[in-house]
Amino acid sequence: MKIKINGKEVKVKEGETILEVAKRNDLHIPTLCFHSDVKISASCRICIVSANGNLVTACSTKVCEGMEVITNSLEIDKARKTNLELLFSQHQEECYDCIWNLNCKMLDLAKEFDARINIFEDRKSSYPIYHFGSSLEFDSSKCIDCRNCIDICKKQGVEFLDLQENGNLMETVPSEKENRDCVYCGQCIVHCPAGSFEAVGEFEKTKKPLKEKNKTLIFQIAPAVRATIGEEFGLPYGFPSMEKLVTCLKEIGGDKVFDVSIGADFTTVEESKELLERVEENRLPMLTSCCPAWVKFIEFYYPEFIPNLTTVKSPHIILGGLVKKHLAQKIGVLESEVTVISVMPCVAKKEEIEREQIKIGNLKPVDYVMTTREVARFFKNKKIDFKNAKNSPADNPFGDPSSSGVSYGTSGGVMSSAFFNISGEEAEFKEERKGLKVAKVNYNGNELRLAVVHGLGNAKKVLEELKEDPLKYHYVEAMACYGGCIGGGGQSVPMNEEIRKKRKEGLCLSGEDKKVKKAKDNPIINSTYEDFLKDEEVIKEICHTSYKKKEKSFIRKTNQKGENEN
Amino acid sequence: MDNIIEKIRKENLLGRSGSMFPVCLKWESVKNSDQKERYVICNASEGEVETFKDYYILKNHKEDVIEGINLAIKEMEAKRGYIYLNASYFDEFGKELQEFCGEKIKVIKKRGGYIGGEETSVIEAIEGNVPEPRIKPPFPSQVGLWGLPTLVNNVETLYCVAKINKGEYEGERFFSIFGDAPNKGVFVFPKDISVRELLEKTNNIPSFDYFVQVGGGGGGDIMLPSEIDCTINSLGSVIIYNKEIDKYQLMKKWANFFLEGNCDKCTPCREGLYRIMEMIEEEDFDEIEKMFFVMQKTSLCPLGVVAVKPFKTLLEKIIYKENENKN
Numbered sequence: 001m002k003i004k005i006n007g008k009e010v011k012v013k014e015g016e017t018i019l020e021v022a023k024r025n026d027l028h029i030p031t032l033c034f035h036s037d038v039k040i041s042a043s044c045r046i047c048i049v050s051a052n053g054n055l056v057t058a059c060s061t062k063v064c065e066g067m068e069v070i071t072n073s074l075e076i077d078k079a080r081k082t083n084l085e086l087l088f089s090q091h092q093e094e095c096y097d098c099i100w101n102l103n104c105k106m107l108d109l110a111k112e113f114d115a116r117i118n119i120f121e122d123r124k125s126s127y128p129i130y131h132f133g134s135s136l137e138f139d140s141s142k143c144i145d146c147r148n149c150i151d152i153c154k155k156q157g158v159e160f161l162d163l164q165e166n167g168n169l170m171e172t173v174p175s176e177k178e179n180r181d182c183v184y185c186g187q188c189i190v191h192c193p194a195g196s197f198e199a200v201g202e203f204e205k206t207k208k209p210l211k212e213k214n215k216t217l218i219f220q221i222a223p224a225v226r227a228t229i230g231e232e233f234g235l236p237y238g239f240p241s242m243e244k245l246v247t248c249l250k251e252i253g254g255d256k257v258f259d260v261s262i263g264a265d266f267t268t269v270e271e272s273k274e275l276l277e278r279v280e281e282n283r284l285p286m287l288t289s290c291c292p293a294w295v296k297f298i299e300f301y302y303p304e305f306i307p308n309l310t311t312v313k314s315p316h317i318i319l320g321g322l323v324k325k326h327l328a329q330k331i332g333v334l335e336s337e338v339t340v341i342s343v344m345p346c347v348a349k350k351e352e353i354e355r356e357q358i359k360i361g362n363l364k365p366v367d368y369v370m371t372t373r374e375v376a377r378f379f380k381n382k383k384i385d386f387k388n389a390k391n392s393p394a395d396n397p398f399g400d401p402s403s404s405g406v407s408y409g410t411s412g413g414v415m416s417s418a419f420f421n422i423s424g425e426e427a428e429f430k431e432e433r434k435g436l437k438v439a440k441v442n443y444n445g446n447e448l449r450l451a452v453v454h455g456l457g458n459a460k461k462v463l464e465e466l467k468e469d470p471l472k473y474h475y476v477e478a479m480a481c482y483g484g485c486i487g488g489g490g491q492s493v494p495m496n497e498e499i500r501k502k503r504k505e506g507l508c509l510s511g512e513d514k515k516v517k518k519a520k521d522n523p524i525i526n527s528t529y530e531d532f533l534k535d536e537e538v539i540k541e542i543c544h545t546s547y548k549k550k551e552k553s554f555i556r557k558t559n560q561k562g563e564n565e566n
Numbered sequence: 567m568d569n570i571i572e573k574i575r576k577e578n579l580l581g582r583s584g585s586m587f588p589v590c591l592k593w594e595s596v597k598n599s600d601q602k603e604r605y606v607i608c609n610a611s612e613g614e615v616e617t618f619k620d621y622y623i624l625k626n627h628k629e630d631v632i633e634g635i636n637l638a639i640k641e642m643e644a645k646r647g648y649i650y651l652n653a654s655y656f657d658e659f660g661k662e663l664q665e666f667c668g669e670k671i672k673v674i675k676k677r678g679g680y681i682g683g684e685e686t687s688v689i690e691a692i693e694g695n696v697p698e699p700r701i702k703p704p705f706p707s708q709v710g711l712w713g714l715p716t717l718v719n720n721v722e723t724l725y726c727v728a729k730i731n732k733g734e735y736e737g738e739r740f741f742s743i744f745g746d747a748p749n750k751g752v753f754v755f756p757k758d759i760s761v762r763e764l765l766e767k768t769n770n771i772p773s774f775d776y777f778v779q780v781g782g783g784g785g786g787d788i789m790l791p792s793e794i795d796c797t798i799n800s801l802g803s804v805i806i807y808n809k810e811i812d813k814y815q816l817m818k819k820w821a822n823f824f825l826e827g828n829c830d831k832c833t834p835c836r837e838g839l840y841r842i843m844e845m846i847e848e849e850d851f852d853e854i855e856k857m858f859f860v861m862q863k864t865s866l867c868p869l870g871v872v873a874v875k876p877f878k879t880l881l882e883k884i885i886y887k888e889n890e891n892k893n
Binding site: 163 | 696701703822825826829830831832833834836837838840841844853856857859860863864865866
């Protein structure tokens with residue numbers, strides 16, 4: 001089939017949209033609400049082109065034989081410009097405090113089409129801000145009603161974001177239904193083109209921990225961050241940046257910088273033990289628990305599966321505990337004088353560190369969570385030249401993880417680490433359906449069915465399968481975000497399938513040069529078990545936690561000044 | 567003997583929702599589909615302001631409407647039929663209508679505002695979703711209810727089909743005349759009657775200075791008395807206004823109607839209407855042409871296109887001229 005774009009004949013396939021054809025032919029059509037992860041809503045009306053003389057949206061219009069498409073004309077420009085001005089008329093700009101950090105599609109479009117972004121008064125300037133736990137904020141004054149957040153929340157199986165009638169207008173709001181709650185995955189953040197969602201404290205609160213004088217400041221870097229933070233500084237997607245990140249964190253005052261991948265090695269060792277115990281005791285299936293959004297999803301939506309969650313704490317919580325309870329003594333500081341900041345790809349981790357069940361006595365293992373975006377913003381504010389920073393290794397004793405530990409940053413990493421750790425073999429996974437891969441392995445004469453799932457909507461289907469057949473899978477790794485933590489809600493924007501793929505490749509590269517492959521072969525793991533994690537009591541305190549059925553949380557609503565409205 | 571589709575084609579029956587789309591083409595499209603499971607929907611959502619022709623037809627000629635639906639079900643070999651009924655009509659006679667229809671046809675109460683009557687919104691509503699328009703194409707005749715070929719026809723269209731089938735159709739049409747009309751009501755006349763004749767024959771030429779709105783009390787065009795020697799190529803509805811009416815109030819009424827009735831999904835319709843309301847309140851129309859332009863040219867569904875018509879025609883034909891005279 002052939003069509004003409006701007007007078008030039010191009011070959012097309014049936015079912016393709018004009019936008020797809022244009023992309024394939026390197027023709028620029030501006031888009032705003034279009035995102036390859038969500039269904040096409042064609043609501044913003046920016047990708048307007050002319051097809052056979054009619055203005056249509058390129059994202060939603062399928063090509064047909066002989067179609068004549070024009071992507072640029074005075075009429076098209078006028079339509080795009082006016083629609084853009086209307087989008088800006090509802091969006092309250094707060095560009096200095098936006099996750100897009102001026103690298104925003106709306107502003108780019110405004111420049112491209114000379115849009116007068118303040119021609120109308122902002123319709124939503126007095127709209128409220130909703131606060132979801134310690135993790136997320138939704139500033140509805142910035143919302144441009146594209147509803148991508150509602151769609152991705154639905155795709156996640158959470159359905160917390162909803163449409164509600166407000167006077168004459170249908171608006172995006174957090175659901176008031178008792179059986180709906182936010183699990184803090186943060187996918188709304190990375191799929192909103194208008195910066196309406198952000199992590200709590202992003203970016204106002206990031207300076208606080210760094211002002212605390214007389215404290216030993218420990219940064220610990222999550223596996224996935226090393227393959228993503230470079231993007232913020234013009235490095236290619238997936239560029240392995242761990243060593244640059246260490247240098248820069250030292251520059252802003254970090255006394256020591258550790259690698260959470262080592263925490264992951266501890267998680268692997270403990271989780272392997274638990275798996276074997278559970279196999280022995282017939283307490284299967286076992287579900288991973290290092291993703292806090294997944295944990296909240298279980299605690300709220302599927303509490304019947306709480307006994308199946310592994311009791312092992314997530315890697316940064318274990319490492320934080322080891323830093324405060326073990327390392328502090330070794331280096332001669334009081335645990336109260338240590339501040340641990342986790343650099344995370346995730347906003348749910350902000351809520352996780354507040355959980356009562358992870359405390360060691362009264363001690364919080366981790367004091368602050370900063371997302372990839374927050375750390376990047378901090379460097380930018382401090383004019384730190386990340387791109388050209390020299391390479392420094394992470395500090396000992398928690399600086400040299402196994403390659404398994406690094407792989408925690410992507411979907412499948414936890415599962416393969418654990419299985420590799422117990423068997424010394426790599427499990428062979430087959431893609432069962434989108435977002436789910438499955439392996440059947442033999443361990444000590446038993447068949448173990450392993451499942452790796454990413455995206456909460458996909459994980460929900462696995463839970464439904466387990467409800468039907470509790471032993472359909474014996475061990476399930478679930479990550480709330482697409483692709484695992486490399487696609488986390490705390491990561492840089494933009495984000496899509498292509499970008500996640502490159503990040504994953506970069507993360508694999510980061511793990512390749514590690515001398516130790518298996519978690520239990522890591523010397524620091526062994527010496528820590530010998531020196532500190534000696535008896536079950538200590539192991540339990542540092543490495544294990546518990547879970548509880550969750551009720552719907554209170555959604556605080558404030559006005560633009562921050563005063564409570566409910 | 568001709569089959570029903572041929573008969574409809576010969577009569578050149580056009581959709582009586584005001585779409586003026588050839589009915590035989592819709593029927594053919596559903597009938598020729600490869601999908602065997604099909605549906606028929608009688609759209610009785612009648613949401614236009616001060617327009618009651620479908621109400622009148624359902625009250626007085628429901629036998630013919632049901633016969634039309636059954637003819638469609640038979641011709642399409644459809645699994646079942648639905649009547650998607652205006653909520654207040656449903657409260658008034660929905661139960662009675664359901665009893666009359668039998669099991670093959672289900673009467674469903676309309677949800678949502680004016681947009682809830684747009685054919686793809688109707689389908690969304692029947693499926694239990696938010697009544698919002700779908701992106702077209704695909705059209706309902708290809709991918710409709712539950713993703714299957716679906717015929718959606720207006721009440722009056724299906725009434726005409728029954729009449730055509732019996733050989734009783736004489737090209738008649740139902741006209742709803744309201745507003746400040748001296749003799750309000752629903753009247754039956756030949757479909758090509760001019761607006762002027764229609765008003766004359768129904769004793770509705772007012773004694774006061776007036777203008778009319780043709781095609782619905784929301785989305786109809788404003789016409790001056792000098793312009794009414796034409797036939798109606800949209801919805802069979804005429805509203806008469808006393809020329810002394812507060813035209814800004816009238817525009818606010820329209821703006822409210824569309825703000826309430828639209829789905830707020832696409833930018834031009836949602837924000838354009840909001841700004842139009844603001845411009846009416848401020849009596850400042852410098853930017854309104856641009857709103858009209860994006861609503862007419864880039865809205866997701868026909869509502870944005872229709873919504874422009876009353877404002878544009880009232881402003882151009884009356885308000886701008888009055889303002890010029892004042893200056």
